[in-house]
Structure formats: structure tokens, C-alpha cells
Amino acid sequence: SYVLKGRMKDLYENPAPAEASTDQRRGSLEILYKIPGFSQLHTATTEVVHQVKSRWEWILDKFKMDPDTFKPEKKFRLHSTYTREKKELFDVSDQFMLPSLRSRVVDFILNRKKFSNDPNDHFAFGIERLIEEKAYSAAYPLHDGDSRTPGNIRYKLARHWASLWKAVKYQPLDHIKEYFGVKIGLYFAWLGFYTHTLIFASVVGLFCFFYGLATLDNNIPSQEICDLSKSVTMCPVCDKFCDYWDLSETCLHSKVTYLFDNSSTVFFAIFMSFWAALFLELWKRYSAKITHRWDLTGFDAREEHPRPQYLAKLKDVQEKKYNPLTHKEEPRVPFWRMKFPNQMISYTTILLLILLVIALVVGVIIYRICVLSVLAIKASEEDSLITRNAQIFTTATAASLNLVCIMLFNRLYERAAYKLTEMELPRTQTDFEDSYTVKIYLLQFVNLYASIFYIGFIKGKMIGRPGKYNKIFGFRQEECAPGGCMLELTIQLAIIMVGKQAMGTCMEMIQPILMKWWNTMRLHAAYGSIKKKKDEKPQWLKDYTLNSFGPEGLFGEYLEMVLQYGFVTIFVAAFPLAPLFALLNNLFEMRLDAKKVLNLYRRPVAQRVRNIGVWYTIMDMVGKFSVITNAFIIAFTSDFIPQAVYYYYYSPKIYNYSTMTGYVNHTLSWFDVNDFMENKPDKPGVEYCRYFEYRSPPWADPKYKRTQVYWHVMAARLAFIVVFENIVALVVFLVQYCIPDMPRQLQDQIQAESYLTNEIIIDHELTR
Template structure:
């Protein structure tokens, strides 16, 4: 259908902004915020009753509606006055609920009028941000968006009335054919109608020509926030201030040391003037029946993060079709995938470079690379982005700080190795040998006999990483890995407690709407032991098992594909060494001088290219497979997807390294009896082993991966952002581009998997730092340098390139911790085997133990072979000798046969003994570390117990006070005659009693008896007495 189809334009509603003068005073488009007043007014007029029985709040609401319909010129001034009056009445009604009779453990605010004037710092929600610009608008008194307690004068963050905040934005583009079809219009109509039926307020912004971008602003009113805060079991701040800490004993010396240390740390801690320290407030799971326990008057109660999360929850579960047969006709995600909508996102709270917003403050004081040595304002990051992203940056910062001691120790080991490099006796022997030692050819036909002296440089470099410090550093890193995980659990417990996530259970999460849709026709149910609700049971044989088998089969196939790639690279190395390329080079060139190093470097680069290509294939297939597995919650879905992709990436990144470390050169045979693969001789190690090649492979893949990932991660969001801007320029759009919702549309969608590549990169890096650290002691240093920049670049990217993500609630880093723990255990095994079988440490140790010195050690490790036993001979050679040397412990027996010598078995026994001792010692150290460092500090454990006791005491005290203060209302039977009065003498007396109550007494009595004033007037809230939302 063309964009100019007149029939389509007749169906599309005219935009609200087409006649802005009607937006405020036209009864036809009255917004739902006053729906209750309209119903109440009609009820009064129909029944002929007076307003004498109404509360002050309802009388204000009626007057407010009359002003709204009559178009009073002083509407906004009267609105401000009425809102102030209603706030006073609310404070009066709540004030009478409290008594000063709790223990001194609680510092309870008894006066809500004081609570309403508390600053952001006092309520624990952050600083009150300065205004970014003067408010010159005369049509409203308060253009504001509450962001962590700060009131920002930003009209583009609110509806046209200047009061209701924009909590979410939907966008559709009339220029797209899919979005302008009649089916798309009907789907939008049904979807938006369902949103309004749920209680959300919608306001539409459209261009005058109707062919550009259409924006639908969404606001969650108080009633929706209350309903869904209870459904989502959100923990909300209670109505008393911070719990007082128990007095501690003082020590003058320790106090002086603390002051001295604080003075030093003040240079790297966050500026307390910009980011005031948060006071931990006691929280409880929100309940409308117990709302008197919560500090609902605080600006920090329903923060923008909570509001956007609630709206997202509704958007994900509302249907866009009335057809009963389409079980998947729900959710904004499917509408976006079908191009019915172009985007759905919450708004940033301001511009990057305009002071007065939390976004600007975080961008300048947190995301700047110049602040890389400072701590992160994690509480403010959590409040702006949500717990999930806040916990990622907390983990990344903790991991980066833990890399400092590992980097220092690794650097010291390398410096020591460099200082003693030229005093290493075996290296000196290799470099001082003349041409008297000829080595056997390393390949067939095209490789000649070569001098041992040619490996002088390689021997020197190998010593940098293969010496006595290697064992020490490997043991240290195993100890470090254990400490890192244990200390992280301890630190994570503190963070989750501070962020009100203690006791959060994944089974409290609501099922994914896609999960429920696929089980819509399943009749069998099972009881959720956590929530107590019945949920569909997944058929094992018909759905669960086939999906699991498919996932296993495809993942196994992809693993084999990665191994086949490694095999291909091995064949490349073998064929390159067997080719004539090295003989055709200048004899003085590096390629001809050290063909093994050249081959290793080029093979590592080729392997890195294949790794980057397979990354995208793995992630695409893993997401499709996980969708088939019927995982109940988003956390379970993310964990399963993470395990699949990490397993594939583990093989992808580490397979070639495992090959060099444990297989290369171990099964090559000997001169005259080489073991061949596809007719080619297998790769051999140099006389000093494959340790140098392993170090080269590690350095290239680790550093190269980090460099490529950094470039891709930083360039792609900016490129996508610029592409969106270019596309926006081409659109014919009359809406101001300076509005916040238009600017944010030009940014990149964060998506559900926005954090996955960040975690994956860091966990793969952690594998390089731990699993193979014995071969590359500089790995922690390179990781530290990368992470210091990565932390700030990620922050800058999230703030400047991405739309604001919807906050998610998690209590830990999920399955990533189990992966890290598994990596730590694997690293003990790998490092032990690398030292024992890949490095030259054990053979040197055995030789020195018997000879007392390393003199003639190199010659001891070589075996002389008669050239007549060689299967092939070089095509071109100048060597006329009868013997050539070959690395390994071999002995010549009768019958012209070579067998492993006794030294081979002595060294092999020493290698195995070292592995056993190393594994047990390190495992014992890790057990001691985990025993010595509890998962939660005693102070935190006592604090949690004390807070639980105080909260229970407060709830019991408040319940007792309300039960004593409330007025009993017996025989509450409502009339069905339509006049709103109860029947019977008792009911009439009760009604007269209620009508005589003041506003505060009426509120207290109604709340105490669970009586809603709207029941008395037969005015029903849009959300009242409704069944739970679909797919909750």
C-alpha cells in the first residue's frame, strides 16, 4: 500500500498535536487521569445526591474536573493550589497513623510533611541535580522528570500537561509499508487500547503530514504502579529512616590510621559533593494492603527505573489481536520484529553535554577516561541503568582491582627472568655451540640439516617464560583465582544487600511470555512451590526432550566444526614446513633463520580470523536453539544461552592453545619411524620444547582478541548511531528533533543481550589469565591495561550510543560465576600439566638433581641418529656427516632399533609426581582459602538479622497502632439500588457516621477496614476487580 493511500489516512486518528489548543480543554480527548472524577460526577448527577458525604480529596477531584472541562484561564494556578491542598490532606491522613513507641533501633519519621520536603540525599536516592535551564514556560508550573530525587526542568520528559512523566515511548514510521498496512494499524489499535484498559496513559505525537515518525508517549499512573509493584514483588523503602549502626569501640591509633588512609584514598574515591554517599534504607516487599508501611511520599519511591520496568512488563504481555487462535499475538517485541512499531524504549534524563541531568553527571565524572583511576559511583549507576548493569560494572571494577597484584607479581617474574637471561647455562650452551652439532631435518625433502646454534634467539626468549619463577607464578595465580572468587562472593553479598536484593529468588520471577504462549494448549499444570501458583507443565517426551536433543546435536556439531578448524590450521603448519618456501628465502632473513617461529605466528593469525568469523555464527545459532528449550524465566533463558555460547567460544578460542600445550610434538615419533598424519610429518618442537610457541599463540590470540573486540565494540555502536541519524535526516518529519524522545530514537537499541558480549569478553580473558598463565606471565598485565580502558569505554558507550535500557533485577552475575569457578578448577590442572609436560622445568630439575649442575644439559637432551635411518633425505644439502642429533631421550639397542632410554622414564616419573603434588598442594590451598574467607562477613550477617528484627517489630507496632486507632464499621452491606447508600438501620447509621468524618479520619477508617471510598460511590477504578493480566 502506498504512503498516500487516502483510505488509510481516513483510518488513522488525527494526531493530538494537530490542534494543540484542544489538548487541554477539549472534553473529547480528556486524558484518563481524570476518569475517576468524570465517573464520580456522572454518578452524583444521576443519583441527585449532594457532595456532603465525600472526602475532601474527592471534592477537590470534582472541582478539578469542572475546571478541566470549562477551560478556566487560571487552570494551572488552580491546579497547583489543589495539588498542594491534596498533599496537605494526605499528610494529615497519614500523620495520625504513627505513634512514638518503637525502640531506639528505629529512627522513624512521624511527620510526612517533613518526609515530603526531604532532600534526595536524605531519602537515599542521590543528589538534587541543578536545573539545566530556566523554566520560561508560562503554561505549566512544573515541567519535571524525577531522576533519583533530582527535579529537572525538561519539558520533553513529560506529557503536554507538564505534570505526567514520560515513562516509555513507542515509535512507528508511516514511511514503512509494513507499518502502514491495515493489519498493522489494527494491531496498533488493539494493542494501544489494551494498554489504556490496563490503566496506562497514552499521548500521541505525530507529524502534520502523517508520513513521518509517530511517537506514543506512555505514562504509568499511581494505580498501575501500585498494582504492578505488588505483582512484581518489588522491595520498596519503608517509612522510617536509616537504621542506626550499633556503637563500635574506638581506638585512637586505629582512628589515626583510618584518617591517614582516608586522606590517601580521597584522590581515587568519587567526589562526595557530586555523588553523596547513600544511606541504606530498610525495605520490604510492597503490598497495597500494607501501604501505610511505605514512604510513598518520597520522590525516590517510584523512581524512573521502576516506572519503566513496570511499563515494560505490561508491554511484553499485552495482546495486539482479538483472535483467540493466535497464542503468540502479544508483546511489543513481536510488533517490533514485524515492523508494526520501529522501537520501544524509556528515555534518558537529559543530554550528554547539558548540565543538570544524571546522564551528564555520569558521562563527565564516570565514563571519562580521565577518571579511570577513580572508583565508580556504583549506586548511581545502578539507579540509572538498573541492578543488572550496575552489578556488571561492580564485577568488572572488582576484577580489575584484583588484577593489580597479579600484574605486579607477573611483571616481577618477567623482570627477574630478563635480568638472569644471559646467566642461564643451557641458553649459553646453545648460543656458544659451533656447527659441530647438526640437527636432523624437520621436514621431508625441502628441509636440510641445521645447526643447533640457530635456535639461540629462541632459547633466550623461551627462558623469559620458562624458568624457576614459572612454578611460583602458577601456584600464586591458583591462589589468586581462589581468593578472587571468594572475595567476590563476599563483596557481592554486600552489594546485593545494599541494593535490596538479599533473599531474591529466581523462582519469584514471572514466566517469560514466550514460554506461556508455547504452553497455551497444555492442560497439565504443576504447583510453583515458591509463588504458590499453578503453572503449565512442560511435556517431557513431546517438547522438552526433542528440544534438548536438538540443542545437544547442534552444539556438538559446532564443537566439531571448531576442532576441524584447528586441524586445518595444524595441516597448514605441517604443509608450510614441508614446502620449499623456507629454502627459497634469503638465508639471512628471519623466515629462513627461524621457520618455526614464522609458522607459529602466521598460523595464530589465521586462527584468530576464524575465531572472529565463528563468533557470529555461534551466537545466532545458540539463540535459536535456546528459544526451543522452553525455559520458564528470563534468568534461566540467559543462563542456558550463556552456557551454550561460552562452550562454543571456549573451544573456538582455546582449542589451538590446548593443541600446542599438550599435543604438539608429543607423538611425532623419531627419525626413521615418524608418525604421519595424512601423509605429512607431524610438527616438532624445538630442542627446548613448544613453550615459546605456546607463549606466542597466547599473546597473539589474547592481545589480538582484546584489540579487535575493543575496536568492534566501540565502532559498531557509533556507526549504527550515525546510520540512524542519517536515516532520520532523510525522513520528512515535522516533530522537533530537539525533543528527548526524538533524540533517543536515533540511538542504538540495547536489547536483551546487551551485556552478554561484555561478560563473554571478560570471562574469556579470565581464562587466558588463569588457564594458561604459566606460559604467559604478562597476561594479567595486558588484561589490567585493557580493563582500565574497557570500563570507561563501556560506560561511555552505554551513555552516548545506546538507548536507555530497561532495568532488570538480578541478585548475582548468574551462570557466569559458575563458569569462573569452573575455569579456576581447570586452571589448576592445565598449569600443572604445562609445567610438567610442556616446559623444560622438570627435565632440568632431574638433571640438576643428579649432576649438581646444568653443564652439558643441552647435549644430554639430544640423541644422535645415523643419517642412514632417515626415511627421506634433503634434496639439496651440503652436509656430509654420518650422524645428526634429535631432541629426546632415545637409546640404540641391538637390531638397529631405537627405544626410549632410562632417562626418559625417570623424567616421565618426575613429571607425573610433580602433577600429583602440584594439584594436591594447590587444591589444599584453595580449600583453606575458601574456608578462611566466608561468603558473607559477620558484620553483614548481623546487620541483616537486625534489620529483619527491626522490620518485623515496626510492622507489628504499626499494625497494633492502626487496630487501636481505627473505627469499627459493622454490617457493611452495599446497596444495589443505585443510590450508593447501604441497606438496613445498621447500614444507615454506619453511613451517617462515615459522612460525618473528616478527611483524615475518613481515610484512616477506610484504610483500617479495607474499605475503598470508591465502593461507596459505585465508582470503579479501571484496574479494580480485574483478573490478573494475561501472561503474567
């Protein structure tokens, strides 16, 4: 009965609210006015506040929609479930049956209509079942006109909303909801809100980046590396082809690393953890406001039909279950013969696909090892731009390769997951969507982030030491460049994130255009005879060539955004510019999505939803996961902790002040080249080479053992993780606790409305 929730008549007279007079306002500050000079001060302050406010509003107005184009909705009225007995309570004007309500009513009737006279076929109802059985080819509400001809809402939305020129303006959310229904309206509200909050993250991220730029010249470790006078011979980074190298070669590398890995990184990681928590909390409040404005409070999508595909699959099932409630026999999914094996196949296939992705990542790693070896040989022969920046070149090409593979796999995955979810026999559409969403997200997560995890947390971590490398299949593992793997991680992140977004946006636009063209072709081929001029075509024929907006219509859009959210939170410690790139992308994404739903898709049935569903849970999980990953990135991938330990414990004190001088030397251990067991690189004059580890020198006994500094730094790294995780978790909890899910005022209003509606209905019952 939720279908017909109608607006009620305004039963009270409507006197204009009495404005509180200045005298009244002044009243509350009465005592303060007795202080001499307070009156002047108060007036002056009020003046300044007023000026700032009006300037701010002037700026905001630039971003607001034109109020003449999209008139604000009428003031709020009470709503209640419509019943015939109480029809005199409702406001049955022409505004009562809005287009979205009409499309919902028609959809409700079509979905409930029985089409068979057989009393035993309890499931012979619903237009979707008929479409499934190919009795009809489609059923969709019509667009209300051409988007290029003025005079309809579609044109208005196309011109003032779905246009890249309007990218920085607010969206006319109420009108979007009126045209497309709540589900799509909520998506754009969410996207707008997310983009909005990204502004703060971007500004702080940029600030951190500029802090790195500004303090670049004061960074002693990179200065020490660049200092050419001190030649430091390093041990070879790979077997056979690599030679001893000089630390000063990595001068530029260490400077760029500093841009992304300085003390502001820790601040930014903490900031982003709170940002993520605040984003979700504030979204809850914002969506509570929106859903109340759209009259969805208390809406509960419980009375859901089984999916037609589910019923179709069950048609030939013999086993029936007695339903004590309806006293009918319903087909029962045999657990051991259908449900269980199907689910097993589904889970194992998912596992297989995940293993496939991991295999792909390993493949890319092998590619990198090979290319690096080849480049090392080449470097001895010629000196080119590529060989000089071997590390960066390798990383960049590997990341691009990875990206292409990801794109190809994604296509395969989506199909597989859809089939698998179908196989699991979910009863309702919600079940289906939740299962499908989690599946796709899991796969995409591994697909997209696996290589990044490798670089961040595995690469160069357990490589052993010169003379005793930990080998895998006889290959030495890749080593990190000086300054940690941070730069590599940052490059990998930037390429995958920006590349993924650019490619995603293109694919997203091209595919529906191609589909529309294909549909038009097919229609012409089949019904060539009804060739009419474009303008004469009825709307239903025009819309038939568009793509169908299925129940999973918004899935791709949400997925893209939530994966982007992962970049913005999970790895933000390694790439503080991620929020900025996300912001720029989203400004355009929003309008491109708008163009797509408006021009390339059939108008969807106005579905009602109460929230963004399982995506919220996923974002919540990503937010929590990001605290862990950021803690580990700062503790193990970045150089922050070793530098801090050196600064406070081991650095030489000058006039009681600590300094970073000598840090690079401190992190390097000595190695006697005569201790190379195999693949000893020969270079005359080299007796000792250095490597990045805290181990005892060859002249100590025992030699090459981990020193006290190693364990001290390790304890500091782990202590940082413990402190970071627990404090962030505590503060996030406090934030969540202190910000109620629903604004106080809204809650009071809902309570008052509910109470009033009740009163009116009881009054009506009594007076009838």
C-alpha cells in the same frame, strides 16, 4: 510483590554515637602500660601508623570520585514490602519513588496488563507480546536528557564516569545503579572489582618476567646452546627439504624462552591458582555487600512470566495440559513432536559447529607445515630475516590467520546459537539466557583455545624418532623447537589475546554507532515530514534512534571478559604477562562500555538481579580447569621437570653441589644417519646426528629404546601433576572454607535488620 520494596521510616531517635574516649581505649591495654617505656613506644608507633595511613589515604583520594559531584547515599534504613495497611511505616517522601523504581513499576504494569476480552486467551497480556505482534514498535524508559547538556544525571555520568580521562578513578556505582538499575550496576561493579584484583596479578607477573630478565645470563642451558665452539649437528626437523642443522642456531630462541619458562613460572602458576580462587571468594563477599547496600538481600526472582516468544510459538499448539493449581488448561509443549526433535537438532548442530572449529584448527596446522617446508627450501637459497626466524614467522602468521577465522566464525556462531536456543523452547527468560550463555561460551571456548591446546599439549609430543617417525597421511608431524613448545605457545597466546581484545573493542564500538546511524536514516526516510531541528526533538524520538537494550544486552560484555579471564588463568604458566595486558585493556574497556550504554543505547528498564548468574559458575569452572592445564603446561610443555631431574639426580656433582652443566648434552640422543630408512639427507662428514629424546644410542643393544632416564623424567612429570593438582585443590578448598561467603559483620547486620523489621511489623499489627 517484590516490586514495591520500600524504605521504612526511621522509628528510633537518632542520638550521635558516643565515640570511645582515649581513656576507654587505653583501658584495654592497661597491663601493657605498666611496662616501662611502653607508653613512649606506643605513642611513637601510633604516630608512624598514623602518618603511613594519612599518606595512603592521600594517594587513594587521587583515585576517588569527587564527593561533591556524586553525593554519597543517605545512611542505611530498613526496607520492607510495601502494603497499603502499613503505609504509615514507610518513608513516603520524594526520595521514595526513585527513577529506577518508577521504571520498574511501569514495566511491571505493562507486562501484566491484559489486552484482550476473550476469557479463554490466558496469555493475552504484556507489552512485549504486543511488540512481538508488531502492534507497537518499541517500549522503553526515556533518558533523562541530553548527555551533552548539563543539568541531568546522564550528563553527570557522561562527564565524570563514561570518560577515558577518568579511567583510573573509582566508579560512582550507586549512581550508575540508580540510573540503569541493578543489573547494569552489578556488571560495572564486577568489572571494576575484576580490574582491581588484576593489579596484584599483574605486579607478580611483571616480577616473574623481570626475574627471568635478571637471571638470563646465569642460565646454563641457553649458554650451552649459544656456545659456538661446541658444534652439535641436529637431525633434520622435516623430510626432504630440511637439512642437518646446528644447535647454536636456536641461541636467541632459547634465551627468549627462558624469559617465560624459568623457575618463577611454577611459582606464578601456583600464585595464579590461588588468585583465581581468592578472586571468586572475595567477589562473593564484595557482591554480598553491594547487593545488601542495594537492598537485594532475600530477593528471589521466582515469579517469572513465560517469554512472549514462547507463548507465540505455542499459540497453535492444540494439546492442552490441565494445571491442578489454577484449574486452567495451559498449552503443553508436546515432548515427542516438538521438544525432543528440536533439542536433538540443537545439540547436533552444536556438535557440528564444534567439529567445524576443530577442522579449522587442523587447517591452520597444515598451513604451518606447508609454510615451514617452503621456508626451509627458501633458506637454502637465500638468507633473509624471515628464513632466519622461520619458526617465529610461521607461528605469527598462522596465529593471525587463526585470529581472523575466529572473528568471522564468531558472527556465524552467535546467530546459530540464538536460533538454536529459541528452538529449544525455553519457558522463561532466565532459562533462555542460561542455555544461550553456555552454548556460546562452549563454542567460543573451543574456537579461541583449540589452536593453543594443540601447540601446548599435542604438537611435537608423539613425533616418533629419526628413522621411524609417526606419520599422519604420509606427513611428518611438526616438531617443537629446542626448549619445548613454550615460546611458540607464548607467541600464539600473546597474538590471540591482544588481537582479540583490540578487535573486540573496535567491533563493540563501531557496531552500535552504525546501528544508530542506520536507525536515524530509517526514521528520516519513514517520517521525513516530522523533520524538526535537533533541539526541538522530544526525548522519546531522540532515544528511538538508539539501539534497543534487549535482555541480552550485557551478554557480549560479560562474554568478552570471561574469555579474557580464561587467558589470565588457563594458560598463565606460558604467558605471565597476560594479567598485565588484561589490566590495561580493562581500564579502557570499562569506560568504553560506559560510553556505549550511556550514549548509544536506549535506557534499559531497571532490572533487579541478585548476582551475575551463570557467569559465576563458568568462571568457577575455568578456575578449576586452569589448575589442570597449568599443571600440564609446566610438566609437559615447559623444561622445568627435565631440568630439575637432571639437577638433582644426573648432574655431575662439583664439591657436592649440583650444577646444570651438561644438561643440553644430556637431553640429546644419538642417531646413526645410516639408519634413515627413507628421505636420508646427504651431507658429507655427518655420521651421527642428535635429537631431543631420551633414547639409547645406536651402539647400544637394543638401540633407540627408551632409557631409564625417560621413565624417570616421565614419573617426575606425572608426580608433579599429582602433587600440584592435589595441593592446589586442598589449599583452594581451605581458602574457600576459611573465607565466609558473607562478611561476618554484614551477616550480623542482616540478621539484626531482619529481626527488627519483624518486630516493627508485629508491633504495628498489635497496636492497630
